Amino acid sequence: MSTKPQALEGVKVVEMLGNYGAIVVHVESHGRPDGFRLEYPPYKDGIAGINRSGCFALFNDSKYGVTVDVKKPEGLELARRLTDWADVVIENMRPGVMARLGLGYDEVSKTNPHLVMLSTCNMGQTGPRAHTPGFGSQLSSLAGFCGAIGEQDGPPMLLYGPYIDFIASVMGCSAVLAALDDSRHTGKGVLIDVSQYECGLHFMAGALLAYHRNGTIAERNGNRDVEAAPHGAYQCRNGSWLALSCWSDAEFTALAEALDCPATAEDPRFAGIEGRRENAQALDDALAEALRDRDAETTAEALQQAGVGAYPVNTIADLFSDLQLAERRSWRRRKHEEIGEQAYLMPGFDLSSTPGDIAHAAPILGGDNDVVFKDFLGLSEAEFDAYAAKEAFN
Amino acid sequence: MLAGYKVLDLSGRLGWLAGRILADLGADVIKIEPPGADLEEAEWRALNVNKRLLRLDPASPAGRQAIERMIARADILIETARPGEPADDWLAPERLSALNRKLIHVSITPFGRDGPRARWRGSDLEIMAAGGAMGLAGDPDGAPLRISVPQACSWAGAHAAAGALVALSHRTAGGDGQHVDVSAQASVVVALAHAPTFFDILGETPSRAGSHITGRSVHGAIYRAFWRCQDGYINFVIYGGPAGRRTNKALVAWMGEKGMDLGPLTDVDWDEFDPKLATQEEVDRIEAPLAAFFESIRKSEFLEGACAREMLGYPVSTVEDIAADPQLEARAFWQDLAVPDGAGERHCGPFFIADKERPAIRNPAADGSGDSAKILKDFGFSNNEIATLLGDPLMDMAMDVA
Numbered sequence: 007m008s009t010k011p012q013a014l015e016g017v018k019v020v021e022m023l024g025n026y027g028a029i030v031v032h033v034e035s036h037g038r039p040d041g042f043r044l045e046y047p048p049y050k051d052g053i054a055g056i057n058r059s060g061c062f063a064l065f066n067d068s069k070y071g072v073t074v075d076v077k078k079p080e081g082l083e084l085a086r087r088l089t090d091w092a093d094v095v096i097e098n099m100r101p102g103v104m105a106r107l108g109l110g111y112d113e114v115s116k117t118n119p120h121l122v123m124l125s126t127c128n129m130g131q132t133g134p135r136a137h138t139p140g141f142g143s144q145l146s147s148l149a150g151f152c153g154a155i156g157e158q159d160g161p162p163m164l165l166y167g168p169y170i171d172f173i174a175s176v177m178g179c180s181a182v183l184a185a186l187d188d189s190r191h192t193g194k195g196v197l198i199d200v201s202q203y204e205c206g207l208h209f210m211a212g213a214l215l216a217y218h219r220n221g222t223i224a225e226r227n228g229n230r231d232v233e234a235a236p237h238g239a240y241q242c243r244n245g246s247w248l249a250l251s252c253w254s255d256a257e258f259t260a261l262a263e264a265l266d267c268p269a270t271a272e273d274p275r276f277a278g279i280e281g282r283r284e285n286a287q288a289l290d291d292a293l294a295e296a297l298r299d300r301d302a303e304t305t306a307e308a309l310q311q312a313g314v315g316a317y318p319v320n321t322i323a324d325l326f327s328d329l330q331l332a333e334r335r336s337w338r339r340r341k342h343e344e345i346g347e348q349a350y351l352m353p354g355f356d357l358s359s360t361p362g363d364i365a366h367a368a369p370i371l372g373g374d375n376d377v378v379f380k381d382f383l384g385l386s387e388a389e390f391d392a393y394a395a396k397e398a399f400n
Numbered sequence: 401m402l403a404g405y406k407v408l409d410l411s412g413r414l415g416w417l418a419g420r421i422l423a424d425l426g427a428d429v430i431k432i433e434p435p436g437a438d439l440e441e442a443e444w445r446a447l448n449v450n451k452r453l454l455r456l457d458p459a460s461p462a463g464r465q466a467i468e469r470m471i472a473r474a475d476i477l478i479e480t481a482r483p484g485e486p487a488d489d490w491l492a493p494e495r496l497s498a499l500n501r502k503l504i505h506v507s508i509t510p511f512g513r514d515g516p517r518a519r520w521r522g523s524d525l526e527i528m529a530a531g532g533a534m535g536l537a538g539d540p541d542g543a544p545l546r547i548s549v550p551q552a553c554s555w556a557g558a559h560a561a562a563g564a565l566v567a568l569s570h571r572t573a574g575g576d577g578q579h580v581d582v583s584a585q586a587s588v589v590v591a592l593a594h595a596p597t598f599f600d601i602l603g604e605t606p607s608r609a610g611s612h613i614t615g616r617s618v619h620g621a622i623y624r625a626f627w628r629c630q631d632g633y634i635n636f637v638i639y640g641g642p643a644g645r646r647t648n649k650a651l652v653a654w655m656g657e658k659g660m661d662l663g664p665l666t667d668v669d670w671d672e673f674d675p676k677l678a679t680q681e682e683v684d685r686i687e688a689p690l691a692a693f694f695e696s697i698r699k700s701e702f703l704e705g706a707c708a709r710e711m712l713g714y715p716v717s718t719v720e721d722i723a724a725d726p727q728l729e730a731r732a733f734w735q736d737l738a739v740p741d742g743a744g745e746r747h748c749g750p751f752f753i754a755d756k757e758r759p760a761i762r763n764p765a766a767d768g769s770g771d772s773a774k775i776l777k778d779f780g781f782s783n784n785e786i787a788t789l790l791g792d793p794l795m796d797m798a799m800d801v802a
Contacts (some may be wrong), residue, residue, distance in 0.1 A: 134707075148703075154548045167594060176555075213549045214719050247529075317529045321532070331589070352586070353590070355559045362566075
């Protein structure tokens with residue numbers, strides 16, 4: 007892409023754009039740096055520091071970092087110069103904060119009518135709970151995800167991290183790109199309001215429609231499935247786990263053959279997919295026994311050869327040696343000034359003729375003030391120095 | 401915003417959300433399904449609403465020929481063919497690009513189109529396992545778990561829509577179309593947040609989180625995340641930091657208003673309390689009266705009360721709770737559509753509000769008998785061709801369109 011979307015705030019949306027050539031500027035201030043810099047480990051060598059958070063870095067590769075103190079008139083002026091320069095502004099402050107700063111869409115679109123602005127927060131810009139603060143990790147409970155994990159008779163389970171935030175950022179990215187395309191054709195931008203909660207509900211859309219149609223309530227049910235049986239994760243040798251599923255009698259026969267357990271194949275309780283679902287616990291027990299001393303990797307290969315869906319349950323460490331992720335180069339190492347070499351993650355898609363990349367490591371706080379304000383926005387040395395003297399870059 | 405763009409959606413479950421997102425953003429998305437395919441399932445309907453339906457069989461020579469003619473006029477094609485499946489060779493990227501060099505061809509597969517395991521079978525379970533999500537969910541002493549409502553297809557679909565639009569951006573700037581290769585597995589990895597970075601820079605391997613918060617106390621104390629309440633569970637954690645302190649104080653005040661026994665909470669100075677330094681004994685002492693409070697209230701009461709007090713924490717909602725949430729009502733999130741049998745169907749509306757208005761769903765995902773003919777007409781098929789393709793019973797319909 008040859009355009010220059012950029013962000014005032016936000017995490018993943020803008021990063022993806024940066025992976026495909028957009029100039030993405032992450033705006034912070036020394037008084038209020040991005041919370042991910044100081045509140046979330048892991049830190050380099052386990053020691054916290056403003057430029058040492060691997061968590062902040064992971065979500066902010068391929069961006070430029072600037073600092074602007076919007077509490078000073080000169081800082082606000084710089085923010086306005088950024089919004090005049092940009093094609094896209096992404097912000098995730100509490101609703102109304104941008105407008106109070108004079109950076110609301112109604113104001114900034116007067117001088118930049120083609121601007122696309124994405125405002126994203128927990129609940130959206132309107133509604134009785136618009137101003138409620140919240141963490142994405144807990145919002146994942148409100149949107150139904152945590153209640154849908156766990157055993158049927160056990161408690162809900164946590165998702166690691168703010169699961170729902172990443173749904174909203176990838177969907178928000180699509181909204182921004184569609185609006186940008188429209189703006190290129192019409193010259194007119196748009197204000198987009200994305201609620202992270204609502205985006206998450208699109209990942210529950212089928213279950214929600216089922217409830218609205220006939221009152222069916224989706225419940226957590228371990229690894230069981232309404233169709234397939236067996237359908238679960240089984241412990242293998244050395245503490246590893248193997249996920250596998252059978253969707254037909256033929257697959258089940260192939261499974262039993264590949265695992266060399268004819269007794270399971272011939273057990274009348276497991277004849278037919280309904281029988282296997284009804285006797286799921288007995289079937290799981292039989293498979294647990296058959297898999298306990300096997301190697302998860304080679305068993306997955308054997309099952310796939312036999313036409314049965316199976317994959318080792320990748321641990322976090324395994325993700326760095328997974329053959330398919332390696333094939334795609336999903337992880338790309340870039341050198342960060344303070345963190346050193348770090349693996350950054352590509353999106354789940356890639357393009358054949360204009361492939362993406364991790365352009366560079368995450369920015370250090372205010373590290374790109376020079377290049378952004380002088381080279382991109384065209385401030386002269388004298389102008390830049392004057393702003394610096396007024397502490398606009400603090 | 402995408403008005404005027406034509407999207408052909410040949411996808412199976414893995415791709416449905418991609419087309420739904422593009423349709424919500426204004427594109428004319430045409431879902432192609434063979435005659436006789438069951439379109440009643442809630443999943444299908446929820447994710448194919450807002451698309452127009454064309455009944456054609458891609459497995460038949462005539463159907464395929466017609467689809468190829470449509471591809472020549474389409475902007476985006478979404479498909480989920482299995483790599484290496486001979487029956488799907490006609491969807492090879494080189495072939496499609498020869499049919500239409502401006503075409504954006506989005507292929508969505510469990511593990512990507514290339515690589516040693518590209519041909520592996522993967523349903524939701526295997527993709528969540530391969531993407532690392534199961535390794536992080538479930539009780540540390542139990543099995544790794546998936547989310548019971550399948551998620552892998554949604555991650556793949558959401559990434560596919562974004563990928564299609566990045567490619568569209570290149571085309572609008574003067575470039576050609578291209579192939580967008582989406583791996584569901586790689587899409588799921590994004591959901592793991594910063595867990596991989598612990599391994600990458602510190603050599604630590606985060607594992608199954610269970611239902612408690614661990615790793616926050618230097619003394620190894622664990623904190624509860626889920627609390628039983630009158631009608632289910634509430635997700636609440638004793639956090640530190642400004643928002644945590646505000647939340648803890650507000651909760652104790654709320655308990656006081658309700659006349660609850662505060663017990664040891666009376667003596668806690670929340671400005672001093674640091675979850676990082678607490679021992680398990682201290683945590684247990686503090687958590688006991690909280691448990692009694694949560695058991696006395698309902699989920700909806702907590703949601704309203706916590707919001708009014710600007711506290712962190714949310715109920716663990718079921719679809720029933722979500723359906724009754726006033727926030728969604730106020731933002732007109734739900735959209736009711738009429739379906740042919742007369743009953744209404746309540747769908748999630750488009751996922752965004754543009755210039756203060758949520759767009760309306762334009763197509764009901766219904767098998768309207770005239771849709772197929774109208775769509776073929778739009779793609780330049782003659783009345784005779786339409787009649788031949790759709791069979792005689794639809795002849796009249798095709799003529800009506802003319």
